[in-house]
Amino acid sequence: MSWKREPLTEDELDDLLAAADEFDLTHQVTIYTLAHTGMRADELAHMTDDWMDWQKDRLRVPAVEGDWTPKTEHAARTIPVKHPGTLRRLRDYFGYHAEYGATRQTVTNRVKRVAAETDLRKKITPHVLRHTYGTLIAARGATPQYIRQTMGHADLSSANDYLQYAGTQLDAEAEELW
Numbered sequence: 001m002s003w004k005r006e007p008l009t010e011d012e013l014d015d016l017l018a019a020a021d022e023f024d025l026t027h028q029v030t031i032y033t034l035a036h037t038g039m040r041a042d043e044l045a046h047m048t049d050d051w052m053d054w055q056k057d058r059l060r061v062p063a064v065e066g067d068w069t070p071k072t073e074h075a076a077r078t079i080p081v082k083h084p085g086t087l088r089r090l091r092d093y094f095g096y097h098a099e100y101g102a103t104r105q106t107v108t109n110r111v112k113r114v115a116a117e118t119d120l121r122k123k124i125t126p127h128v129l130r131h132t133y134g135t136l137i138a139a140r141g142a143t144p145q146y147i148r149q150t151m152g153h154a155d156l157s158s159a160n161d162y163l164q165y166a167g168t169q170l171d172a173e174a175e176e177l178w
Contacts, residue, residue, distance in 0.1 A: 007131035036083040038133035041107040041126035049094040075152035134162035
């Protein structure tokens with residue numbers, strides 16, 4: 001497993017979310033959604049209200065959306081959205097907008113702008129938030145199949161990377177505690 005950028009810890013994510021809360025709803029939706037769904041920046045950029053199943057609190061990344069298609073065929077997937085703050089912000093946002101309506105670069109810029117308001121030393125990008133989601137759900141007991149499905153990976157090897165990383169993080173935390 002060789003990631004260019006390390007995922008955020010839960011404390012670091014809490015700091016980033018607190019910083020996002022000082023921004024407008026669009027920035028909040030950006031940070032919360034990326035961190036709690038594992039979506040790619042390009043997916044969020046193309047997200048519409050139609051992607052949400054509000055009755056079941058699920059987000060469906062479609063196989064095709066207009067002239068946009070996901071990165072791979074496996075990226076078309078359903079993602080449970082269970083974080084209450086993320087759901088609230090998505091409901092608020094899509095109560096006034098039919099689509100997220102931005103470019104991938106705009107998503108990246110929003111993440112960087114919020115991150116600049118924290119004391120975190122890590123370089124934070126949308127992909128770091130994707131890794132953060134993967135390691136957080138792995139640390140909470142997600143199976144490799146669940147990780148693969150919700151993150152849109154073709155096989156289980158990527159999911160196992162998240163499980164391995166989460167395990168080493170737990171070991172490091174145990175060492176620090178004891």
